Amino acid sequence: MSLRQTGPQARSLKVTDETLPFAGENEGHRLPLSFAPSEQGILPDRMIAELAADGGIVAHYPFASGQIQPASLDLRLGAIAYRVRASFLPGPGTTVAERIIELKLHEFPLAGGAVLETGCVYIVPLIERLALPPDIAAATNPKSSTGRLDVFTRVIADETRGFDRVAAGYNGPLYAEISPKTFPILVREGTRLSQLRLHRGDALLNAEALRALHATERLVDRAEAIMGDGVAVSIDLSGEGKAGGIVGYRAKRHTAVIEVERRSAYEVADFWEPIAARADNSLILDPDEFYILASNEAVQVPPDYAAEMVPFDPLVGEFRVHYAGFFDPGFGYAGSGGLGSRAVLEVRSREVPFILEHGQVVGRLVYEKMLARPDKLYGTGIGSNYQAQGLKLSKHFRG
Numbered sequence: 422m423s424l425r426q427t428g429p430q431a432r433s434l435k436v437t438d439e440t441l442p443f444a445g446e447n448e449g450h451r452l453p454l455s456f457a458p459s460e461q462g463i464l465p466d467r468m469i470a471e472l473a474a475d476g477g478i479v480a481h482y483p484f485a486s487g488q489i490q491p492a493s494l495d496l497r498l499g500a501i502a503y504r505v506r507a508s509f510l511p512g513p514g515t516t517v518a519e520r521i522i523e524l525k526l527h528e529f530p531l532a533g534g535a536v537l538e539t540g541c542v543y544i545v546p547l548i549e550r551l552a553l554p555p556d557i558a559a560a561t562n563p564k565s566s567t568g569r570l571d572v573f574t575r576v577i578a579d580e581t582r583g584f585d586r587v588a589a590g591y592n593g594p595l596y597a598e599i600s601p602k603t604f605p606i607l608v609r610e611g612t613r614l615s616q617l618r619l620h621r622g623d624a625l626l627n628a629e630a631l632r633a634l635h636a637t638e639r640l641v642d643r644a645e646a647i648m649g650d651g652v653a654v655s656i657d658l659s660g661e662g663k664a665g666g667i668v669g670y671r672a673k674r675h676t677a678v679i680e681v682e683r684r685s686a687y688e689v690a691d692f693w694e695p696i697a698a699r700a701d702n703s704l705i706l707d708p709d710e711f712y713i714l715a716s717n718e719a720v721q722v723p724p725d726y727a728a729e730m731v732p733f734d735p736l737v738g739e740f741r742v743h744y745a746g747f748f749d750p751g752f753g754y755a756g757s758g759g760l761g762s763r764a765v766l767e768v769r770s771r772e773v774p775f776i777l778e779h780g781q782v783v784g785r786l787v788y789e790k791m792l793a794r795p796d797k798l799y800g801t802g803i804g805s806n807y808q809a810q811g812l813k814l815s816k817h818f819r820g
Contacts, residue, residue, distance in 0.1 A: 454468065454472055454554065456792070460621065461620075461621055461622030461624040461790070461792075462620065462621065462622070462624040462789065462790040462791050462792040462793075463492050463618055463619065463620045463624070463790070464557070464619040464621070464791075465492055465750075465791055465794065466489050466491055466795045466796050466797060467795070468619075468792065468793070469494050470489055472619065473494075476552055477552055477553055477554065477557070478551060478552075479549070479550050479551070480497075480549045480550070485497070485611065488613070490616065490749055491795035491796075491798055492727045492749050492791060493616040493617060493618040494549070494616060495564065495617075496547050496549050496561070496576065496595065496597070496614075496615045496617055497547060497612065498531060498545045498597060498608055498609070498610060498613075499545055499546040499610060500530060500610045501529070501530055501546065502529055502530075502531055502535060502537070502543050502544070502545045502608075503525050503526075503528045503543065503544045504525070504526045504527055504529075504542070504543050505521065505525055505542050505543070505544055506524045506526060508542050508598060508600070509524060510581060510583065511577065511579060511581060512580065512581075513580050514580060515579075516579040516580065517578070517579055517594070517596045521544055531608060531609055531610040532609070532610045534607050534608070535607070535609075536605055536606070536607050537599055537607075538605050539601045539602060539603065539605055540600075540601075540602075541601075542598065542599075542600045543598070543599045543600070544577075544596050544597070545597045546594060547576075547594070547596060547597055548610075548611070549595060549617075550594045551578075551587060551592065552592045553587070553589060553592065553619075554590065555589055556590075556622075557589055557590075557621055558589040558619070558620060558621075559586075559587035559617050559620070560585060560586055560617070560618055561575070561576040561586075561587070561615050561616065561618075562585060562616060562729075562746060562747050563575075563616075564614060564615060564616050565765070566816050566817070567681075569767060569814060570603075570681075570815055570817070571602040571603040571604065571672060571711045572599065572600075572601050573599075573601070573602055574597055574598060574615055575598050576595055576597055576598075576617070577595070577596045577597075578593060578594075578595055578596075579593045579594065584598070595617075597614060597615055599614065603672045603676075603711045604672070604678070604679045605676075605678045605679070606679050607680040607681065612682060618727070618747065624789050624792075625787060625788075626726075626787070626788045627650055628649050631650060631651070631652065634723070634726070634788065635652070638721060639721065640720065640723075641718040641719060641720055641761070642719040643718060646718065649785075650787060651786055651787045652720075652785060652788075654716045654718055654720075654730065654764055654766075654782065654783060654784045655716065655717040655781055655782045656714055656715075656716065656717060656766065656777055656778075656780070656783050657714070657715050657763070657779065658698060658699075658702045658703060658777065658778065658779035659779050660698025663698070665697065666697045666698045667695045667696065667697060667698075668697070668698045668714065669695075669696040669712055669714040669715070670689075670693040670694065670695055670712065670814060671693065671694045671696055671710055671711070671712050672692065672694075672710070672711040673691075673692055673693060673694060676692050677691065677692075679692070680817075683817060685816070685817070685818070685819050686818075686819075687817055687818050688818070688819060689819065693713075693814065693818075696712070701778075703778045704776070704777045705774050705775070705776050705777075706774060706775045706777060707770060707774055708770050708771065708772055708773060708774060710769070710770065711768075711769050712769070713766070714765075714766045714812070715765055715766065715813075716763050716764040716766060717779070718761075719761025719762060719763060720748070720761060720763070720786065721752070721753040721761055721762075722749065722750055722753060722754060722788075722799070724750050724754065725750065725790065725791050725794050726750060726789065726790055727747070727748060727749060727788070727789050727791060728752070729747050729787055729789070730742075730747075731785055731787055732784060741768070741769050742766050742767070742768050742783045748764075748786070748799075749795075749798075749799040750791060750794070750795050751798025751799035754799075763811050763812065763813075764784075764786075765812065768783075
Protein backbone atom coordinates (compact mmCIF):
# COMPACT_ATOMS: atom_id res chain seq x y z
CA MET A 422 0.00 0.00 0.00
CA SER A 423 1.44 3.38 -0.92
CA LEU A 424 0.94 6.52 1.09
CA ARG A 425 -0.18 9.47 -0.97
CA GLN A 426 1.70 12.72 -0.97
CA THR A 427 -0.61 15.70 -0.81
CA GLY A 428 -0.31 19.43 -0.39
CA PRO A 429 2.19 21.89 -1.85
CA GLN A 430 5.92 21.44 -1.45
CA ALA A 431 6.15 24.61 0.61
CA ARG A 432 9.27 25.08 2.72
CA SER A 433 7.88 27.77 4.98
CA LEU A 434 4.57 28.68 6.55
CA LYS A 435 3.18 32.13 7.14
CA VAL A 436 0.44 32.06 9.76
CA THR A 437 -2.43 34.47 9.16
CA ASP A 438 -6.10 34.48 9.96
CA GLU A 439 -6.89 33.35 6.42
CA THR A 440 -4.03 30.87 5.85
CA LEU A 441 -3.71 27.83 8.07
CA PRO A 442 -1.21 25.02 7.50
CA PHE A 443 -2.67 22.48 5.09
CA ALA A 444 -6.17 23.91 5.60
CA GLY A 445 -9.00 22.82 3.37
CA GLU A 446 -7.55 19.51 2.20
CA ASN A 447 -9.80 16.46 2.36
CA GLU A 448 -12.78 18.42 3.65
CA GLY A 449 -15.76 16.09 3.84
CA HIS A 450 -13.71 13.07 2.80
CA ARG A 451 -15.22 9.77 3.91
CA LEU A 452 -12.88 7.01 4.98
CA PRO A 453 -13.45 3.36 4.15
CA LEU A 454 -12.24 2.06 7.52
CA SER A 455 -15.30 0.65 9.24
CA PHE A 456 -15.86 -1.37 12.39
CA ALA A 457 -18.60 -3.28 14.11
CA PRO A 458 -20.27 -1.27 16.89
CA SER A 459 -18.65 -3.49 19.54
CA GLU A 460 -15.09 -3.08 18.25
CA GLN A 461 -13.03 -0.79 20.46
CA GLY A 462 -9.32 -0.27 20.92
CA ILE A 463 -6.15 1.28 19.52
CA LEU A 464 -5.45 1.13 15.79
CA PRO A 465 -2.38 -1.01 14.92
CA ASP A 466 0.28 -0.12 12.36
CA ARG A 467 -1.49 -1.40 9.23
CA MET A 468 -4.72 0.46 10.11
CA ILE A 469 -2.71 3.65 10.65
CA ALA A 470 -1.23 3.18 7.17
CA GLU A 471 -4.67 2.52 5.71
CA LEU A 472 -6.13 5.58 7.40
CA ALA A 473 -3.31 7.71 5.99
CA ALA A 474 -3.66 6.26 2.48
CA ASP A 475 -7.35 7.11 2.52
CA GLY A 476 -6.88 10.72 3.66
CA GLY A 477 -7.41 10.50 7.41
CA ILE A 478 -3.82 11.59 8.01
CA VAL A 479 -2.55 14.21 5.55
CA ALA A 480 1.08 15.27 5.14
CA HIS A 481 3.14 17.37 2.76
CA TYR A 482 5.66 14.54 2.42
CA PRO A 483 5.39 10.73 2.43
CA PHE A 484 6.00 9.05 5.76
CA ALA A 485 9.63 8.50 6.68
CA SER A 486 11.09 5.08 7.40
CA GLY A 487 9.97 3.81 10.79
CA GLN A 488 7.51 6.62 11.32
CA ILE A 489 4.65 4.16 11.83
CA GLN A 490 5.24 2.26 15.07
CA PRO A 491 3.29 -0.85 16.21
CA ALA A 492 0.50 1.25 17.74
CA SER A 493 1.43 4.85 17.06
CA LEU A 494 2.61 7.37 14.49
CA ASP A 495 5.60 9.64 15.03
CA LEU A 496 4.75 13.28 14.33
CA ARG A 497 7.24 15.50 12.46
CA LEU A 498 8.05 19.15 13.02
CA GLY A 499 7.21 21.46 10.14
CA ALA A 500 9.30 24.10 8.41
CA ILE A 501 8.96 27.01 10.82
CA ALA A 502 8.93 27.63 14.58
CA TYR A 503 7.36 30.43 16.58
CA ARG A 504 8.61 31.58 19.94
CA VAL A 505 5.60 32.70 21.98
CA ARG A 506 5.20 34.57 25.24
CA ALA A 507 3.44 31.74 27.06
CA SER A 508 1.78 28.39 26.71
CA PHE A 509 -1.88 28.47 25.77
CA LEU A 510 -4.96 26.52 24.77
CA PRO A 511 -7.09 27.95 21.94
CA GLY A 512 -10.47 26.99 23.39
CA PRO A 513 -13.77 26.71 21.49
CA GLY A 514 -14.10 28.89 18.40
CA THR A 515 -10.40 29.77 18.22
CA THR A 516 -7.61 28.31 16.12
CA VAL A 517 -4.02 27.84 17.20
CA ALA A 518 -2.91 30.04 14.29
CA GLU A 519 -4.99 32.92 15.66
CA ARG A 520 -3.40 32.55 19.09
CA ILE A 521 0.09 32.46 17.55
CA ILE A 522 -0.58 35.83 15.91
CA GLU A 523 -1.48 37.28 19.31
CA LEU A 524 1.42 35.74 21.28
CA LYS A 525 4.29 35.46 18.79
CA LEU A 526 7.63 37.04 19.73
CA HIS A 527 9.48 35.95 16.61
CA GLU A 528 9.66 33.16 14.04
CA PHE A 529 12.51 31.24 12.41
CA PRO A 530 12.97 28.41 9.88
CA LEU A 531 13.85 24.85 10.87
CA ALA A 532 14.96 23.50 7.49
CA GLY A 533 18.66 23.97 8.25
CA GLY A 534 18.34 23.27 11.96
CA ALA A 535 17.73 25.64 14.87
CA VAL A 536 18.43 25.64 18.59
CA LEU A 537 15.52 25.74 21.03
CA GLU A 538 16.68 27.35 24.27
CA THR A 539 15.78 26.26 27.78
CA GLY A 540 13.07 28.22 29.54
CA CYS A 541 11.40 29.32 26.29
CA VAL A 542 8.09 28.22 24.77
CA TYR A 543 7.90 27.40 21.06
CA ILE A 544 5.00 26.44 18.81
CA VAL A 545 5.76 24.43 15.66
CA PRO A 546 3.11 23.44 13.09
CA LEU A 547 3.45 19.71 12.38
CA ILE A 548 3.82 18.16 8.95
CA GLU A 549 0.89 15.85 9.69
CA ARG A 550 -2.70 17.03 9.97
CA LEU A 551 -5.84 14.97 10.60
CA ALA A 552 -9.18 14.40 8.90
CA LEU A 553 -10.56 11.78 11.28
CA PRO A 554 -13.77 9.82 10.80
CA PRO A 555 -16.45 10.42 13.42
CA ASP A 556 -15.65 7.27 15.39
CA ILE A 557 -11.86 7.70 15.61
CA ALA A 558 -10.16 9.94 18.19
CA ALA A 559 -6.48 10.50 18.92
CA ALA A 560 -4.12 11.02 21.84
CA THR A 561 -0.50 12.13 21.83
CA ASN A 562 2.51 12.04 24.13
CA PRO A 563 6.25 12.73 23.94
CA LYS A 564 8.46 10.02 22.49
CA SER A 565 10.56 8.18 25.06
CA SER A 566 13.78 9.87 23.95
CA THR A 567 12.12 13.29 24.19
CA GLY A 568 11.08 12.74 27.79
CA ARG A 569 14.52 11.49 28.77
CA LEU A 570 16.01 14.79 27.59
CA ASP A 571 13.62 16.76 29.82
CA VAL A 572 11.99 18.36 26.81
CA PHE A 573 8.45 19.30 27.77
CA THR A 574 6.31 18.91 24.67
CA ARG A 575 2.63 18.42 23.96
CA VAL A 576 0.33 18.61 20.95
CA ILE A 577 -2.41 21.19 20.40
CA ALA A 578 -5.37 21.06 18.02
CA ASP A 579 -7.69 23.86 16.99
CA GLU A 580 -10.57 24.81 19.32
CA THR A 581 -9.47 22.32 21.96
CA ARG A 582 -9.79 22.71 25.73
CA GLY A 583 -6.97 20.26 26.53
CA PHE A 584 -3.48 19.23 25.45
CA ASP A 585 -2.60 15.91 23.83
CA ARG A 586 -6.21 14.94 23.08
CA VAL A 587 -7.89 15.16 19.68
CA ALA A 588 -11.64 14.63 19.43
CA ALA A 589 -13.20 12.06 17.14
CA GLY A 590 -13.94 13.51 13.72
CA TYR A 591 -11.37 16.33 14.06
CA ASN A 592 -10.36 17.87 10.74
CA GLY A 593 -7.51 20.32 11.01
CA PRO A 594 -3.84 20.98 11.71
CA LEU A 595 -1.72 19.85 14.65
CA TYR A 596 0.93 21.86 16.48
CA ALA A 597 3.69 20.96 18.90
CA GLU A 598 4.34 23.09 21.96
CA ILE A 599 8.00 22.62 22.94
CA SER A 600 9.82 23.88 26.02
CA PRO A 601 13.28 22.42 26.79
CA LYS A 602 13.75 22.40 30.56
CA THR A 603 17.36 21.30 31.12
CA PHE A 604 19.28 20.91 27.85
CA PRO A 605 19.08 23.23 24.82
CA ILE A 606 18.23 21.11 21.78
CA LEU A 607 18.81 21.38 18.05
CA VAL A 608 15.87 20.34 15.87
CA ARG A 609 15.10 20.40 12.17
CA GLU A 610 12.12 20.16 9.89
CA GLY A 611 11.12 16.52 10.12
CA THR A 612 12.42 15.97 13.69
CA ARG A 613 10.13 13.66 15.66
CA LEU A 614 9.43 14.64 19.28
CA SER A 615 5.87 13.36 19.74
CA GLN A 616 3.81 10.32 18.79
CA LEU A 617 0.12 9.94 18.09
CA ARG A 618 -2.11 6.96 18.70
CA LEU A 619 -5.59 6.54 17.27
CA HIS A 620 -8.39 4.76 19.06
CA ARG A 621 -12.01 3.82 18.68
CA GLY A 622 -14.17 3.90 21.79
CA ASP A 623 -12.88 3.08 25.26
CA ALA A 624 -11.02 -0.22 25.53
CA LEU A 625 -9.29 0.44 28.85
CA LEU A 626 -9.08 -2.75 30.89
CA ASN A 627 -10.94 -2.64 34.20
CA ALA A 628 -9.57 -4.18 37.38
CA GLU A 629 -11.12 -7.60 36.72
CA ALA A 630 -9.87 -7.83 33.13
CA LEU A 631 -6.42 -6.60 34.18
CA ARG A 632 -6.11 -9.27 36.86
CA ALA A 633 -7.13 -11.94 34.36
CA LEU A 634 -4.51 -10.71 31.89
CA HIS A 635 -1.84 -10.60 34.59
CA ALA A 636 -2.67 -14.17 35.58
CA THR A 637 -1.97 -15.40 32.04
CA GLU A 638 0.78 -13.03 30.89
CA ARG A 639 2.49 -11.83 34.11
CA LEU A 640 2.51 -8.14 33.22
CA VAL A 641 5.19 -7.39 35.81
CA ASP A 642 7.59 -9.74 37.56
CA ARG A 643 5.59 -9.82 40.77
CA ALA A 644 2.62 -12.06 41.41
CA GLU A 645 0.71 -9.48 43.43
CA ALA A 646 1.03 -6.17 41.67
CA ILE A 647 -2.45 -5.15 40.57
CA MET A 648 -3.87 -1.97 42.06
CA GLY A 649 -7.40 -1.18 40.97
CA ASP A 650 -7.49 -0.59 37.23
CA GLY A 651 -3.71 -0.23 36.93
CA VAL A 652 -0.50 -2.13 37.67
CA ALA A 653 1.53 -0.51 40.44
CA VAL A 654 4.98 0.74 39.45
CA SER A 655 7.54 1.47 42.16
CA ILE A 656 10.99 3.03 42.23
CA ASP A 657 14.26 1.07 42.33
CA LEU A 658 16.82 2.70 44.62
CA SER A 659 18.69 -0.44 45.65
CA GLY A 660 22.27 -0.70 44.40
CA GLU A 661 22.21 -4.48 44.59
CA GLY A 662 23.46 -6.10 41.36
CA LYS A 663 24.10 -2.77 39.60
CA ALA A 664 27.41 -1.70 38.12
CA GLY A 665 28.98 0.73 40.56
CA GLY A 666 25.78 0.72 42.59
CA ILE A 667 24.34 3.37 40.23
CA VAL A 668 20.57 3.78 40.65
CA GLY A 669 19.99 6.91 38.59
CA TYR A 670 21.28 10.08 36.98
CA ARG A 671 20.81 13.77 37.75
CA ALA A 672 21.01 16.20 34.83
CA LYS A 673 23.74 18.82 34.78
CA ARG A 674 23.03 22.48 34.11
CA HIS A 675 24.59 24.77 31.49
CA THR A 676 25.56 22.00 29.08
CA ALA A 677 26.20 22.00 25.36
CA VAL A 678 23.40 21.65 22.84
CA ILE A 679 21.97 18.19 22.12
CA GLU A 680 21.11 17.52 18.49
CA VAL A 681 17.96 15.44 18.75
CA GLU A 682 18.54 13.34 15.63
CA ARG A 683 22.06 12.19 16.58
CA ARG A 684 22.48 8.79 18.23
CA SER A 685 25.32 7.73 20.55
CA ALA A 686 26.92 11.13 19.98
CA TYR A 687 27.46 12.49 23.50
CA GLU A 688 29.46 11.52 26.56
CA VAL A 689 27.31 10.77 29.58
CA ALA A 690 29.66 12.62 31.95
CA ASP A 691 29.19 15.88 30.02
CA PHE A 692 25.46 15.95 30.74
CA TRP A 693 24.73 13.69 33.72
CA GLU A 694 25.87 13.01 37.27
CA PRO A 695 25.48 9.36 38.33
CA ILE A 696 23.62 8.71 41.57
CA ALA A 697 24.96 5.90 43.75
CA ALA A 698 22.68 3.93 46.04
CA ARG A 699 22.58 5.10 49.65
CA ALA A 700 22.79 2.73 52.59
CA ASP A 701 19.15 3.44 53.45
CA ASN A 702 18.01 3.02 49.80
CA SER A 703 16.55 6.51 49.61
CA LEU A 704 17.02 9.60 47.45
CA ILE A 705 16.28 13.23 48.23
CA LEU A 706 14.93 15.02 45.17
CA ASP A 707 16.14 18.61 44.96
CA PRO A 708 13.56 21.11 43.72
CA ASP A 709 13.66 21.86 40.01
CA GLU A 710 16.27 19.18 39.29
CA PHE A 711 15.73 16.46 36.69
CA TYR A 712 16.41 12.76 37.38
CA ILE A 713 16.43 9.55 35.39
CA LEU A 714 15.49 6.55 37.54
CA ALA A 715 14.11 3.07 36.86
CA SER A 716 11.18 1.01 38.02
CA ASN A 717 11.59 -1.80 40.49
CA GLU A 718 9.36 -3.96 38.30
CA ALA A 719 10.15 -5.49 34.92
CA VAL A 720 7.20 -4.73 32.65
CA GLN A 721 5.65 -6.68 29.78
CA VAL A 722 3.11 -5.48 27.23
CA PRO A 723 1.51 -8.44 25.39
CA PRO A 724 1.04 -8.21 21.59
CA ASP A 725 -2.70 -7.50 21.70
CA TYR A 726 -2.41 -4.61 24.17
CA ALA A 727 -0.76 -1.24 24.68
CA ALA A 728 -0.02 0.43 28.00
CA GLU A 729 0.36 3.91 29.41
CA MET A 730 1.99 5.20 32.57
CA VAL A 731 -0.34 7.44 34.56
CA PRO A 732 0.08 9.14 37.96
CA PHE A 733 -0.42 6.91 40.98
CA ASP A 734 -1.95 9.61 43.14
CA PRO A 735 -1.16 13.33 42.79
CA LEU A 736 -1.56 13.69 46.56
CA VAL A 737 1.26 11.33 47.59
CA GLY A 738 4.18 13.62 46.82
CA GLU A 739 5.45 16.85 45.32
CA PHE A 740 7.05 15.31 42.25
CA ARG A 741 6.21 14.42 38.69
CA VAL A 742 7.05 11.04 37.14
CA HIS A 743 7.28 9.95 33.52
CA TYR A 744 6.73 12.55 30.83
CA ALA A 745 6.59 9.99 28.00
CA GLY A 746 4.27 7.29 29.17
CA PHE A 747 3.18 5.16 26.18
CA PHE A 748 4.32 1.54 25.76
CA ASP A 749 3.82 -0.16 22.39
CA PRO A 750 2.65 -3.78 22.04
CA GLY A 751 5.62 -6.09 22.57
CA PHE A 752 7.51 -3.81 24.99
CA GLY A 753 9.46 -6.14 27.26
CA TYR A 754 7.62 -9.14 25.83
CA ALA A 755 9.56 -12.41 25.68
CA GLY A 756 8.23 -13.20 22.21
CA SER A 757 9.70 -10.01 20.75
CA GLY A 758 13.13 -10.03 22.31
CA GLY A 759 12.42 -8.88 25.85
CA LEU A 760 12.36 -10.63 29.18
CA GLY A 761 10.60 -7.81 30.91
CA SER A 762 11.88 -4.23 30.60
CA ARG A 763 12.25 -1.68 33.35
CA ALA A 764 10.18 1.45 32.95
CA VAL A 765 12.60 4.37 32.87
CA LEU A 766 11.16 7.18 34.96
CA GLU A 767 11.74 10.85 34.27
CA VAL A 768 11.37 12.50 37.66
CA ARG A 769 11.22 16.15 38.65
CA SER A 770 10.50 17.50 42.12
CA ARG A 771 8.33 20.57 42.47
CA GLU A 772 8.58 23.32 45.07
CA VAL A 773 10.17 21.42 47.98
CA PRO A 774 12.78 18.67 48.51
CA PHE A 775 11.14 15.24 48.62
CA ILE A 776 12.45 11.88 49.82
CA LEU A 777 11.87 8.83 47.65
CA GLU A 778 12.41 5.39 49.16
CA HIS A 779 13.14 2.08 47.46
CA GLY A 780 9.91 0.31 46.53
CA GLN A 781 7.77 3.44 46.85
CA VAL A 782 4.87 3.38 44.38
CA VAL A 783 5.16 6.31 41.99
CA GLY A 784 2.86 5.41 39.11
CA ARG A 785 0.60 2.83 37.58
CA LEU A 786 0.38 1.19 34.20
CA VAL A 787 -3.04 1.05 32.58
CA TYR A 788 -3.61 -1.33 29.68
CA GLU A 789 -5.83 -0.91 26.63
CA LYS A 790 -6.78 -3.48 24.04
CA MET A 791 -5.65 -3.16 20.43
CA LEU A 792 -8.22 -3.35 17.64
CA ALA A 793 -5.94 -5.99 16.11
CA ARG A 794 -2.45 -7.34 16.68
CA PRO A 795 0.20 -5.15 14.96
CA ASP A 796 2.13 -6.57 12.03
CA LYS A 797 5.37 -5.76 13.86
CA LEU A 798 5.86 -5.64 17.61
CA TYR A 799 8.11 -3.35 19.59
CA GLY A 800 11.62 -4.79 19.53
CA THR A 801 11.06 -7.04 16.50
CA GLY A 802 13.33 -5.73 13.77
CA ILE A 803 12.05 -2.13 13.87
CA GLY A 804 15.04 -0.48 15.53
CA SER A 805 13.46 -0.22 18.99
CA ASN A 806 15.91 1.55 21.29
CA TYR A 807 14.69 0.45 24.71
CA GLN A 808 13.73 -3.22 24.50
CA ALA A 809 15.00 -5.28 27.48
CA GLN A 810 16.24 -2.06 29.09
CA GLY A 811 17.29 -1.46 32.65
CA LEU A 812 18.31 1.98 33.84
CA LYS A 813 19.00 3.66 30.49
CA LEU A 814 19.55 7.19 29.29
CA SER A 815 18.23 8.31 25.93
CA LYS A 816 19.69 7.02 22.67
CA HIS A 817 21.75 10.22 22.27
CA PHE A 818 24.37 9.11 24.82
CA ARG A 819 27.21 6.61 24.45
CA GLY A 820 27.27 3.46 26.50
